[in-house]
């Protein structure tokens with residue numbers, strides 16, 4: 001535990017609706033493994049989210065949940081570094097979702113692009129449900145309940161983080177006003193010392209009276225650099241500065257993962273809905289067969305026909321797995337018909353097997369010790385709950401639900 005600088009919190013979730021594949025590994029898990037060293041990470045299994053699309057067929061959820069956790073651990077996510085839990089083990093997510101639903105305008109949810117997109121993409125499912133409509137708000141609750149600073153997401157989820165920010169802002173605007181807010185803010189200001197308090201006043205006036213954006217930024221920096229004030233006081237002064245109430249719910253930032261786009265067996269992005277995936281649990285023989293059957297440049301009918309890697313999905317795998325030397329060998333060999341396609345696929349097969357082998361070994365070990373996996377999740381869920389409970393105490397108080 002680092003005692004000098006608090007690491008900023010990162011939160012992310014995954015829906016347990018099937019097996020994890022190489023797209024998840026390259027697009028998400030490798031990034032999680034990196035982030036867990038740099039941030040205070042919370043990673044969770046979004047089982048309630050799975051129900052928003054799979055409510056009529058929930059039987060796949062339990063097995064997917066445990067297999068998913070094992071795959072996370074097998075991929076290198078470390079329960080000593082990150083907090084791992086299951087959403088439904090922290091029922092406070094549902095409470096916050098309900099309370100936030102009271103202040104969320106319908107139009108904000110109608111505007112989320114994934115609502116219409118997904119309904120169209122998953123035509124075979126009836127998604128005209130309340131749960132599906134509200135799932136971006138459930139996601140907002142997932143994020144806000146941990147006061148996460150960053151949410152690692154793909155392009156398709158940025159709109160959800162934006163909604164989360166709007167909901168937080170609205171909550172703080174409506175409820176952040178304590179009856180004696182101004183007085184408390186004034187007192188907090190004094191705790192910074194005379195000189196700083198004066199400076200704060202000057203910058204606050206410049207922002208509020210002349211809309212001076214530079215003054216706003218400078219004042220925020222001044223607050224961030226204060227060592228002697230409590231978190232609550234900082235929340236108050238931030239709100240006082242911006243003309244809102246206390247900042248109870250923290251606006252998160254999306255952490256865009258540089259599109260590690262993992263191609264699938266057909267050259268499109270690897271995704272279950274395209275049927276082009278290679279599972280993290282793929283037995284080596286199956287993987288080898290899948291690769292051998294994989295289509296190549298359609299102009300290369302005979303072995304002696306020259307080909308073009310740009311027209312071949314195998315080349316995209318080389319871009320992920322091969323070094324410059326092998327890549328040259330492919331480029332030259334393909335265009336001059338010096339190598340055959342099976343020959344060309346061999347290094348990719350080898351690299352994939354090498355990548356999956358240690359993961360599959362670890363997964364097999366963990367599958368044999370389900371109690372240990374359960375223990376990890378239990379401890380993580382407990383840890384997550386204590387953070388969530390802290391936020392809920394404040395939220396209930398703000399919404400006048402702390403009476404007895």
Ligand code: TRP
Nearest residue numbers: 011012013014015046049139142
């Ligand atoms: N909606 C996300 C997905 O479909 C999963 C998710 C749920 C999530 N809650 C979250 C991701 C909170 C990040 C933060 O992939």
Ligand code: SF4
Nearest residue numbers: 297307312334341344
């Ligand atoms: Fe594709 Fe390699 Fe065959 Fe060229 S040699 S078509 S890059 S598989």
